Amino acid sequence: MEIRDVPCPFCGCLCDDISVRLDDNRILGVENCCTLGNAKFLSKGRLQHPIMRKNGKWVEVSYEEAIDETARILSDAVRPLLYGWSGTVGEAQVVGVHLGEEIGALIDSTTSVCHNPSILAIQEVGHPGCTLGQVKNRADLVIYWGCNPIEAHPRHMSRYTTYADGYFIDNTVTDRKVIVVDIRRSEGAKVADEFIQIKPGGDYLVLSALRAMVRGRDDVVPDSVAGVKKEQLQRVASLMQKAKFGAVFFGLGITMSRGKYKNVRNAIELVSELNRKTKFTISAMRGHFNVYGFNEVLTWMAGYPFAVDFSRGIAFYNPGETTVIDLLERKEPDACLVIASDPGAHFPKSTIEHMAAIPTVQIDPCVNATTALCQVQIPVAITGIEAAGTAYRMDGVPIRMKKIIETNFPTDQEILERIVTRIREMKRDG
Amino acid sequence: MRCTLSSGRTVPQGSFVEHKLSKGYQKATSILYMHPLDLMDLGIESGDRVRVTSDYGSVILTAEATEDIQTNNAYIALGPYANAITGGYTHATGMPDYKDIAVEIEPTDEPVPTVWELMEIIGGVRYGN
């Protein structure tokens, strides 16, 4: 049997044209998918039962016991942290937000360690963006800045930019120019018409120089900025202004490097400036397939895209204070629920040290680095393969993830609902 | 040797993301990409091991040459190895310095630890094998 048009639960491209061949409730093969998505669809091996650490040893327990223990841990906590969310669907995230409200928790997502700075920048200056189809159909200039689509979003160029057919583009290869900006000559740089190699940490300075040039103030710019010659910057500024539709995509190269959100802000302001001359858009290359979905859900429910503290009964937001890394670094949380992410593999050492020191529960189908830090792990259905629901693509387009395999594992949403119910029972019983 | 280290995504890292405890993931996330001239300076070749030390910790990695990177710079796939030398300070932005980490690199014969071992060092308990 073949199921067509399956959305891929890997990255923020959320390609929805995957064909999956099935036999007897098993995936035999996948078509149209990139290496990353392929690996996920064909992934084998998972945690079979809930597990719990008792006397320093892992033992298998029932779902009921695992949920009971989780509810107890969260109810007892004075500063509980609910973290992860990007690898699950909106329907589960909604329950997570209600849970956070109920127990006065901190809630944060993987956004905190990927595009948090993009959001901070957007909150300062806004976001001139568009859906990916606008770029596909119109863009004659595409700029990848501090991102590496070939490695991180392998189908981005073929579906949406460089190699994609477009309504107003006669020949996608010759009619679109590509500029890559990076600190190293990435794979993407090799296919670019123009490659700008910046000294690490110099993005902000280069962006300021380009802004001044677009305003016709080349005169103030020194001969070289962060390792880039002024002549090259002038050439690029001119290419930008001549484009009919320019699209900038940026990634962790500018969100994680020195200056963080100020880099993104400067990139956005460059794009806003360019809109006085021609059409330009800018978009973040979001990582997890539904990292944007959590931002959307938390925003409509609590008003902020990530890093919300419910401890005072209202929603308080202040990245740097209510963000997961800062909280763990300051050793604030006294209990932690991790879902649909793997901080064990992706957080700085000192922060996961604290996670290992407090009662931590993980909801995840697989054994991963975070497993080692937990007291309890509850395995669930794999979202997007065994469980359906809503995900938001990197450009904000919502897509319904499919369930293509039957499973006995409960979904994230079911487990979360059971935890909420159990916590309410405990509250009622005092 | 002083270097500026950045971390980021790679295809092999992404492909093994559902299998964090596999050999493949370990390999994909513990390679340190450096310019060939820097390897020469250290007197080592691709495949040799190095100890990488920052203000926040130290970890053993496997060096690999690439000309895509400038001298005195190094690159690593994101993951637990990179995080063993990443600090938790975020400049009050929420985002740690995953890029532009100042590190000292020196040759070593010590083995590259497994992901479980890295987790155990910080107080975790491995599950299964």
Add this chain to the structure above:
Amino acid sequence: MAEILLKNAYVIDPISGINGELMDIAISGSRIVEEASQKAEVIDCQGYLTLPGGIDSHTHTSGTKVNFGRYMSPEDMRAGRTARRGPMHITSGYSVPTTYGNSYRYSALGYTTLIEGAMAPLEARHTHEEFKFTPLQDSFANTLFDGNWGMLRALEEGDITRAAAIIAWTLTAVKGFAIKLTNPGGTEAWGFGKNISCINEKIPTFDLTPADIIKGAIRANEMLHLPHSVHLHCNNLGTPGNYTCTIGTFDLVPDINDKRQSLYATHVQFHSYGGSGWGDFCSKSEPVARKVDFSPQIVIDMGQVMFGRTTTMTADGPMEFNLYRLHHDKWSNHDVELETGSGIIPVNYRKKNLVNSIMWAIGLELALLVKNPWQCLLTTDNPNGAPFVKYPEIIALLMSKQYRDAEFATIHPDTEKRVPLPALDRELNWHEIAVMTRAGQARALGIIDLGKGYLMPGAEADIAIYPIKTDEIDPSAEYEKVIAGFSRTEYTIKRGRVVSRRGDAIIDGENTTYWVKPKVPAVYDMQHDPAFIELFERYYTVRMSNYPVQEEYLHRNYCIETETDL
């Protein structure tokens, strides 16, 4: 079934021809009935003003750009935060509150039905998700077609039937309610950073003018027998001198529906500007209102501006960019492939600002000058002109010349020379307010048949009881009491249940989403049309099979099936 008996209600129900009668209203289940049994819960209305539940025929509360307005504005979020209390969830936000914030605050004002002003079809799922979390009001989504390539191509070929078929497919797919055109043609031009100056200018990328699109959509709308008319945001919003464009647009509209208007023009305040630039900017509410008076086929809403901070958000991307260039504050833009655009910027309407002062006056003038209140409905284009929580103040301004004069004395002194407002003595009465806030909306939207907007047996039991005794208040002088009375109902009843009591939501609630499904003959079913499928395959970035909003998003819903002339 649960029963409620409202005793001593002072009812104004314009649709049923009731203008201030003390009466009892019986409710059984979700409907108003002839009489209730002995078991009914009795609520003594104490002679308080009792109206059908409020209906906002043009508001922005749910969907992609609304949520982006929240997302980009932590400073607005912290300006309106409430704690979790009883069944009420936490809320954040002042001008763009969270979904619960919208729902609770609208409910406190007695509103039970909301029409989301602009839903991009590609992102419809998002709007429906937010509807679910706006639990105390029924939801309808105006669906954007201004830059819909399928429809534009059909119109280019002069094939209105095909355009109608594409509209029918899309509305059914995205569970939309009505055709919304926002700056028709302009949003498509904005795809390359351009705009359209008025209705007769050609769009750069299609062989069409806005006039062609508007006329075509009106014809298609009637071929599909949709409950509502075309819902139009005219070209050239916010530009000095745009009133000629607005009147020219109204001239295009035929009178082809005997139950309701043939065109609903929204937030007309923003389209009634005179002058050749900001220097001689002035009100042209008089010619626009006169035009409406002579055009029974047109209904407008005010789009009233009130002073203070708010957030503007519209599918009109180019207009928002122009506004950004005036304000130099933050600017977001979100173009939607093959369909439409959108933009968001925060604004602060200030009394010291002459242009803002004139805008404030124009909205009021339209409401006072248009003779028939059924043709000019009360809105702020929430949150564009002001957050909806300002409605009570607007009602009071319309009911009191004294209040208007008092306010007028505090705004920019040059306003007087640019607007007719000071000369307008009209003071609207309770009945007219009821028309402008519920009855008129129900008729204009074509939803009276669904039981909306009136209080007779058979109607949905959506009722607002305000702590106002009309015989004890002189609205002309005691406008403060009018504001207080309309700010917080004694009871808001939604579908037969008390959902809000003295400003607090008291139950979780569950709304109904209304959507249309025109019955299209097989030959016009776009699902199987090769050219339409090809458009999808080649130019959308989402597969056609993944485009329609799935049943899972509808929860409680009501499908309005229509017969068509296709």
Add this chain to the structure above:
Amino acid sequence: MNVTITFRNRTNPFIPIEAEMITPDAFLQDKEILVGEGNRTVPLEALADLVIEGDGFSIEEVDILIRGDSSRVKRVGEYMNGGTITIEGDIGMHCGNFMSGGRIEILGSAEGWLGREMQGGEILCHGDAGDYCASGYRGGRRGMRGGSVEVIGSVGDFACEHISGGEVLIHGNTGDYACAEMKGGTVTILGDSSRVCANMSAGTCYVYGSAEEMIPTFEKKGIVDHDGLLFHHFMGDVANRGRGHLYVARYTYLQ
């Protein structure tokens, strides 16, 4: 009125305490002081010893002294409009938020967001201050608008971000992006700074030490004498159509 608040040691010293009610005004009005400890709300006395001596009839007569470990106590002096607060040790985040009058003196160091969105009054910090000293809130707009902040030690990153009024004097160094998006006011940095005044539109900033990694879009206006020393005078940020003034003793570019 002299108020002495002595924080006691806690079993878990890492849980932050939110104490926005610790202001002279609240004591003058004899309010019950409630604080948040994580997700619980408790009376201040549950965490600290409270001694109140004498009466106060106006805000100017209220002096608060905070002792013990207050390094995790946030929002002390929020919306303060008069009187004094003296902190013997370190103080947690958001001390003096929205302050409009009175004086806060910190003998130790301050955590992040010291004097955020301050409108008036004085803050003197003898130790270091964290990130976002005298700054604004997320979402931009105007940061500090009035009053004065003096830090004897150094400050972290993003000091004076969005500042639009008032005076700030930093005796030590700043981190990255001091005075980013500056819109007004005067900031004096006696030590070094990096990427100072990025994207400024107005206001004045002096750097007596070295300005590292200068933003490349400032216009050189020449050398001027200030305070008996020679400074390079820059105007900008040109990228932002800015007309702010930046005076630096020394500077470097990242070339």
